[in-house]
Amino acid sequence: MHFSEDELREALRRRDPGEAFTQKVMERVAQQQTRALTPSRPGNRFVEFWHGMRLRPVLVGAIVALLALGGSLGVVQYRRAQEERAGEAAKRQAFLALRITNAKLNHVFERAKNPQVRE
């Protein structure tokens, strides 16, 4: 099928979307003006932040993952500290037992060297 340049021009001539289009644009302009004039209340900031966050599932996922990682690291650290404390207590008890044994042995040696001495 052949066509001339004029026929192509005619096919692609401008179409006016009508007054409804103008009205829609002006409504959106009015919305924008209202938004620009409305001062943002400080209480709304958190809500806006939360709405923004909800729209960013990847960011929210990353934050949750970080919190989980931080939490599990905290638990590991706490358990390690508890184990260290228990080890210190066991060491102290072992030293005490050794000291008591040492004292008892000294006493026994003294008695063995001088059997006449009475307590």
Add this chain to the structure above:
Amino acid sequence: METALQRARQGDNSAFAEIVREHQGMVFSIGWHYLGDAWLAEDLGQEVFLQLYQNLGAIQSASHLGHWVRRVAVHRCIDHSRRKYFRREAPLDESHEVAANGNPGDSFLSARLRQTVAQLREKERMVVILRYQEELELAEIAEALNMPLNTVKSTLFRALHNLRGKLTRKVKEARYAFF
């Protein structure tokens, strides 16, 4: 238009509406012929005029306004198709009729031509639209699309060749289907 521009800059909404009325045919038609969807073209057109409203201060004159609006419409179309990997295979959306449709001059050939233009490659489609809808010179198209002049020439030549080929194939297919 100069006075309307001045009044719009000072916050006169009716003057801005006047500017919209003056350029909406151009913006809507670029979108409609490029995207092949009247609803998308309306959306895109509204975005272009909102952007204009936000940048009224940067517009120096009425002629600058026309250039600016066309350029923004063209680049928004291209961005849209890049984002959506948009490639028209289906015919133009005729369900959303526009005011000028139903004109006696809107022949069968015109409808076929529009549908076939909508199936061209993105770059070819935009060059054809700017050449035959906007009646721009090749140098103006090169400037609007940031393309070398020779590339515009070869793209237009290839687009017209493809348009003829596709149109001929369509007519043949229609004949086979009919008989």
